[in-house]
Amino acid sequence: MLGFGTFSHSISAGRKTGMGYDxxxxxxxxxxxxxxxxxxxxxxxxxxxxxxxxxxxxxxxxxxxxxxxxxxxxxxxxxxxxxxxxxxxxxxxxxxxxxxxxxxxxxxxxxxxxxxxxxxxxxxxxxxxxxxxxxxxxxxxxxxxxxxxxxxxxxxxxxxxxxxxxxxxxxxxxxxxxxxxxxxxxxxxxxxxxxxxxxxxxxxxxxxxxxxxxxxxxxxxxxxxxxxxxxxxxxxxxxxxxxxxxxxxxxxxxxxxxxxxxxxxxxxxxxxxxxxxxxxxxxxxxxxxxxxxxxxxxxxxxxxxxxxxxxxxxxxxxxxxxxxxxxxxxxxxxxxxxxxxxxxxxxxxxxxxxxxxxxxxxxxxxxxxxxxxxxxxxxxxxxxxxxxxxxxxxxxxxxxxxxxxxxxxxxxxxxxxxxxxxxxxDLLQIPRGVRTMEGLRLNTRVGIQYLAAWLTGTGSVPLYNLMEDAATAEISRVQNWQWLKYGVELDGDGIGVKVTVDLFGRVVEEEMARIEREVGKDKFKTGKYKEACRIFTQQCTAPALDDFLTLNAYSHIVMHHPDGSSRL
Structure with a gap:
């Protein structure tokens, strides 16, 4: 049985980039x-x-x-x-x-x-x-x-x-x-x-x-x-x-x-x-x-x-x-x-x-x-x-x-x-249930908090007694986008209220204030909450739905060091 030496046969002449990687x-x-x-x-x-x-x-x-x-x-x-x-x-x-x-x-x-x-x-x-x-x-x-x-x-x-x-x-x-x-x-x-x-x-x-x-x-x-x-x-x-x-x-x-x-x-x-x-x-x-x-x-x-x-x-x-x-x-x-x-x-x-x-x-x-x-x-x-x-x-x-x-x-x-x-x-049956103001608020609050953590390097985040990952932010984003696109009329406490860009803007403002109260002013100020809010809001209100939130946000965490030769 051959070992990992098998890999070496295909290796061409390499180069070492300064003090960086070979x-x-x-x-x-x-x-x-x-x-x-x-x-x-x-x-x-x-x-x-x-x-x-x-x-x-x-x-x-x-x-x-x-x-x-x-x-x-x-x-x-x-x-x-x-x-x-x-x-x-x-x-x-x-x-x-x-x-x-x-x-x-x-x-x-x-x-x-x-x-x-x-x-x-x-x-x-x-x-x-x-x-x-x-x-x-x-x-x-x-x-x-x-x-x-x-x-x-x-x-x-x-x-x-x-x-x-x-x-x-x-x-x-x-x-x-x-x-x-x-x-x-x-x-x-x-x-x-x-x-x-x-x-x-x-x-x-x-x-x-x-x-x-x-x-x-x-x-x-x-x-x-x-x-x-x-x-x-x-x-x-x-x-x-x-x-x-x-x-x-x-x-x-x-x-x-x-x-x-x-x-x-x-x-x-x-x-x-x-x-x-x-x-x-x-x-x-x-x-x-x-x-x-x-x-x-x-x-x-x-x-x-x-x-x-x-x-x-x-x-x-x-x-x-x-x-x-x-x-x-x-x-x-x-x-x-x-x-x-x-x-x-x-x-x-x-x-x-x-x-x-x-x-x-x-x-x-x-x-x-x-x-x-x-x-x-x-x-x-x-x-x-x-x-x-x-x-x-x-x-x-x-x-x-x-x-x-x-x-x-x-x-x-x-x-x-x-x-x-x-x-x-069976696999395509339309889901049943109400659409509420609290649902819109929860989507917004959780989506922004998850994305803020993601931008600082954390991809698994405890929120409201649940461990959330990128799927949470994705559901929150696409549901907000869907409700905005079609002007959904909310049930329950928000009965007769349609989801519009103006309504969403007020919800974002109010949920950001709630996030600040929950996490504390110091953490809110030093965290990525405002940047996350901007990205999340843009995604929810975009004319066309992006395939993935994380793909769009990826550019915000890419940090290039030319030729891999820099040391911090």
């Missing part, structure tokens, strides 16, 4: 130089990333153009649906490669950013899996991304530690830890600090390429074949995007000289178009798949974005768009059936609550909501679920274990092949 031809680093980052940004690793970029960039560009064409169709009145051209894939009786024993039991997974202390606590949390996130829970600054790669390398090697000087406490890994999954960014996000042949690198290829290059050998040495690396793949809309990932995996395995199918991935079904492509996505990844996940918050965001030109499909207050809505229940039900028919995991959604330490009654009420949601998931057939905070893991674990017993999953016991067919109409 880079191969055609690669420029515009991020700050740091000796720790140089451990990750080696010439060999950068050559691997560049090879991936050069081979797949045209495929990625084509996939992004296909997204634009689909959006135009939906904006002109078309509806997403099952593709007649791939009916044979959906009807055929095929299965994915067997789930590796190392990740057969995934009943509770914890997620969070690739911050050093978070990684240690999450791996020690008692969860079966920790998903380290380069995507929605991370603000993609150069510092966060590169420190995240350093942290993950140390975690895989078992050497990660963190000294909390304020508490005079050292954090280290326990003997038994959760299995590590990594979520790279989506296809649409660039990495502006790394240029390849004069163009920004594709963010997910940077995240995957650096992580794979530096860690696969350690995975194999420490855990043997069939033990990873494991990934989560976000934001896909079509199976052609899964095909690119599959080809990336095969290229990486071939270059490293490792067994085909060593890399395994779970795909988040978090866009409305993707729910009609689940069989096809699994088919493209059938040698590398370990299931699908219900990314339900992003799914709600995608529902609004997909139907942005359909005034008959306005969402109610976002707090009312839960699993009791028929289109949401149908989406999860179809995901479970699809995964189990193809012999892989069907993972449930996020429990976003965080412990309420100063109010035991409110804390118990929150935990009861978690229990009910997790019981619904396990009874429906999910093989596992997500939690945002270590304090929720015992509750989630108890619910799943009480129902599943010692079985690692429900793949074989919950096949349900004879269940009623889920139709396009």
């Amino acid at each position: 880079v191969p031809e055609g690669v420029d680093i515009r991020g700050r130089y740091d000796p720790e980052f140089a451990r990750i940004l080696t010439r060999d690793a950068l050559q691997f990333v560049a090879d991936l970029q050069r081979e797949f960039r045209n495929h990625i560009k084509y996939a992004m153009e296909c997204r634009k064409e689909a959006k135009m169709r939906y904006n002109n009145g078309a509806m997403p649906g099952f593709d007649p051209a791939t009916k044979s894939v959906r009807d055929a009786e095929w299965v994915c490669a067997p789930v590796p024993p190392a990740v057969a039991d995934r009943r509770v997974e914890i997620t969070g950013p690739v911050e050093r202390k978070m990684i240690i606590n999450a791996l020690n949390s008692g969860a079966k899996v920790f998903m380290a996130d380069f995507e929605d829970a991370l603000s993609p600054s150069w510092e966060n991304l590169m420190r995240g790669q350093v942290n993950l390398k140390d975690a895989v090697n078992g050497t990660i530690s963190f000294h909390d000087q304020a508490r005079n406490r050292v954090y280290k890994l326990n003997e038994h830890t959760a299995k590590l999954f990594v979520r790279p960014r989506g296809w649409h996000l660039p990495e502006d600090h790394i240029l390849i042949d004069g163009e920004p690198a594709t963010g997910c290829l940077v995240d995957f390429g650096l992580y794979f290059f530096h860690n696969y050998a350690a995975f194999r040495q420490n855990q043997g074949e069939g033990c990873g690396p494991f990934l989560y793949l976000p934001k896909m809309e079509h199976s052609r995007e899964a095909r690119i990932w599959n080809n990336v995996f095969e290229k990486a395995e071939k270059m490293a000289g490792i067994q085909r199918g060593s890399i395994r991935a779970t795909v988040l079904i978090e866009t409305l178009p993707a729910v009609f492509q689940m069989d096809e996505i699994l088919y493209e990844l059938r040698d590398h798949s370990v299931g699908l996940n219900c990314g339900r918050w992003d799914y709600i965001f995608s529902y609004v974005k997909t139907f942005q030109a359909h005034p008959d499909r306005l969402l109610p207050d976002r707090v009312l768009v839960g699993m009791a809505q028929h289109f949401m229940e149908s989406y999860c039900d179809l995901l479970i059936r699809t995964c189990h028919r193809r012999s892989v995991h069907a993972m449930g959604g996020m429990a976003a609550q965080i412990p309420i330490r100063d109010d035991p009654a409110a804390n118990e009420a929150a935990l009861e909501l978690v229990r009910k949601d997790k019981l619904r998931e396990v009874k429906a057939g999910h093989d596992g679920t997500w939690a945002a905070h270590p304090g929720l893991i015992p509750t989630c674990m108890e619910v799943f274990t009480n129902y599943m017993g010692n079985a690692p999953n429900q793949i074989e016991t919950m096949k349900r092949g004879d269940a009623a067919v889920i139709t396009e109409e």
